[in-house]
Amino acid sequence: MSDLRDLYQQVILDHYRAPRNFGALEPVSACAEGYNPLCGDQVKVYLRMDGDRVEGLTFEGVGCAISTASASLMTEAVRGLERPQAEALIASFLALMTGDGNGAAGADLGKLEVLSGVKDYPVRIKCATLAWHALRAALEGGDSEAVTTE
Amino acid sequence: MTAPARVAENERPAAAEALDVERLRASFPILDQEVHGHPLVYLDNAASSQRPEAVIEAVSDCYRTYYSNAHRGVHALSERSTDEYEAARGKVARFVGAARSSELVFTRGTTESLNLVAQSYARPRLRPGDEVLLTEMEHHSNIVPWQLVCEQTGARVRAAPITDDGDLDLAAMAGLVGERTRVVALAHVSNALGTVNDVAAIARLVRDRSEAAVVVDGAQAVPHMKVDVSALGCDFYAFSGHKMYGPGGVGALWGRGALLAAMPPYHGGGAMITRVTFERSEYTVPPHRFEAGTPSIAPAIGLGVAVEFLESIGLERIERHEQALLSHSLEQLNDLPWVQVLGQPRDGGSPRAAVVSLVIDGAHPHDVATILDEQGIAIRAGHHCAQPLMERLGVPATVRASFGMYNTHEEVDRLVSGLHEVRRIFG
Incomplete structure (x- = not known):
């Protein structure tokens, strides 16, 4: 049995209770929404680019501890990155969640490693990846349709 | 006055006795297992219940000994399958x-x-401007089919409101039933609140004000x-086998004979015709x-075996x-200031x-479900396929524990202590 305290680490609970970079961003280069129809979790990601650099990144929405903390940690980790680095970090994070070692080559996950406990709870992986899928859609220019986890 | 009561009791001695839950649990093989190192506490019966050995055995026996297509062949197996299938219809x-x-x-x-x-029933009758009246507590399965038929016909869906306590507001509902109302469709019991x-x-209220058909989701x-x-x-009254200790993949619709007789088929195919030519078919x-x-x-x-099982125990018991x-x-949960029970029964209100x-304050239902699951407790977290109800209640999701006949008081205690563990983690 996995230890729940590996899943709900203090950093995750902290980001759940006090999410960073929470709220709308103005002006904005692109937005994208993520929606998990299974549980109703919704996240909207606001992205502002300065050339090829992620200058601003915020999110808002309602979700569980895992999805909220993952979105919050994501905004901290991705802000300031160049587009290729940001894309590599997304790929690495999604690889960490799916346990796909091949995709992990590249970006150092750093603080995001606190979410690695999620991969032992397969039904919760979609919670952790929701904001990341939305960010990927925003980087691709935004999307009028919400990305879903299904 | 006492004599008739005594006679009634003698006729049904079982009804007076309390349910022997331990004996009953032994009939459900799936309950005897550990999940994450803890004895399983299955409190997700509103999503789907478990099956007793007698039902599993009946399905298995059919496939092992006499299965064939029903209403088709003249051979012995087909005759037996037809007889058993029609006998099940009679029981249900x-x-x-x-x-x-x-x-x-x-x-x-x-x-x-x-x-x-x-x-x-509804599609041939609905005209533009007609109304289908639902309630705010409906499951999506009693919303979406009506939206589809309204799109096809130009009729519109309306929803009768509920009170903050989670009861149907009957006065408001009465005000919504009128001459344009063709169908009133509602849950007998709310899947999310238990109302x-x-x-x-x-049904009386509807009859007094309209010609509408009353359609009940009895799942x-x-x-x-x-x-x-x-x-x-x-x-009409609709229900599902898998929620009543029967197999999945089967359910039923009861309808008034005269209404059913006047309705066109739902699906076309074999077994529902008397004569087919390429010009036309007779149903x-x-x-x-x-x-x-x-x-x-x-x-x-x-x-059919599941309903016999239910009858042998007695619905009253x-x-x-x-x-x-x-x-x-409720006694225990209402003592916990960090737990809010939604739509709980009030004196003089609808039963549950x-x-x-x-x-739970500060803990999302999805996280609660994970923490309970680690303790072997199966509940449902989410919108329970009732998103309009969640919106009405002002919550994105809830934790739902739903009991079946085999649940025990000890399992309720396990749920409560499981919630304390949530509180310890999310504090």
Whole structure:
């Protein structure tokens, strides 16, 4: 049995209770929404680019501890990155969640490693990846349709 | 006055005795297991219940010894399958108080039953401007089929409001029933809150004000209380096998004989016709008119055994036991200031069936579900396929514990201590 305290680490609970970079961003280069129809979790990601650099990144929405903390940690980790680095970090994070070692080559996950406990709870992986899928859609220019986890 | 009561008791001695839950649990093989190192506590019965050995055995016996297509062959196996399938129809029809087994259509479940009524009963009758009245506490399966038929016909969906306590607002509902109302469709028991709607009173209210048909989603009622469709005064009653200790893949629609007889088929195919040419087909009588194709024969037979199982225990005893579980859980949960039970029963309000829907301060239902699962406790977290209700209650999701006849007071205690563990983690 996995230890729940590996899943709900203090950093995750902290980001759940006090999410960073929470709220709308103005002006904005692109937005994208993520929606998990299974549980109703919704996240909207606001992205502002300065050339090829992620200058601003915020999110808002309602979700569980895992999805909220993952979105919050994501905004901290991705802000300031160049587009290729940001894309590599997304790929690495999604690889960490799916346990796909091949995709992990590249970006150092750093603080995001606190979410690695999620991969032992397969039904919760979609919670952790929701904001990341939305960010990927925003980087691709935004999307009028919400990305879903299904 | 006392003599008749004594006679009644003597006729049904079982009803007076409390349910022997330990003995009952032994009939459900799946309950005897550990999950994450803890004995399983199964509190997700409103999503799907478990099956007793007798039902599993009946389905298995059908496939092992006599399965064949029903209503098709003249050979011995087909005759036996047909007999057992039709006998199951008779058992299920009697179980819900149908006057005739021809009024009982086997379907894939409540969802298909409601779609059948929407398409075969409502669609030919609905005109632009007509209204289908639902309630704010409906499951999506009693919303979406009506939206589809309204899109097809130009009719519109309206929703009767609920009170903050989670009861149907009957006065407001009465105001919404008028001459344009063609269908009133509502849950007998709310899957998310457990609210038991007074269908008989609502049917009278509808009859006084309109010609509308009263369509009841009975999925959450049939396993928990004695249902008698003739006493309810409704026109259609839909339910599912898998929520009433029967197999998945089978359910039923009861409909008034005269209405069913006047309805066109839902699906076209084999077994629902008397004669087919390329110019036209003639349809057979109900219920077979609505059972195109090879039905779920073994599951239907299993459902017949499930209703016998329920009758052998007695719905009154089951209801009493589940009400005791509900009271036991509410007493404890209402003592916890960080737990809010949604739509709990009030004095003078609608009763509740064996469902508790709650939210916890500072912990999302999805996280609660994970922490409970680690302790072997299976509950449902989410919107319970009732998103309009969640919006009305102002919550994105709830934690729902739903009881069945085999649950115990100790399991309620395990749930409560599990919630304390949530509190310890999320503090």
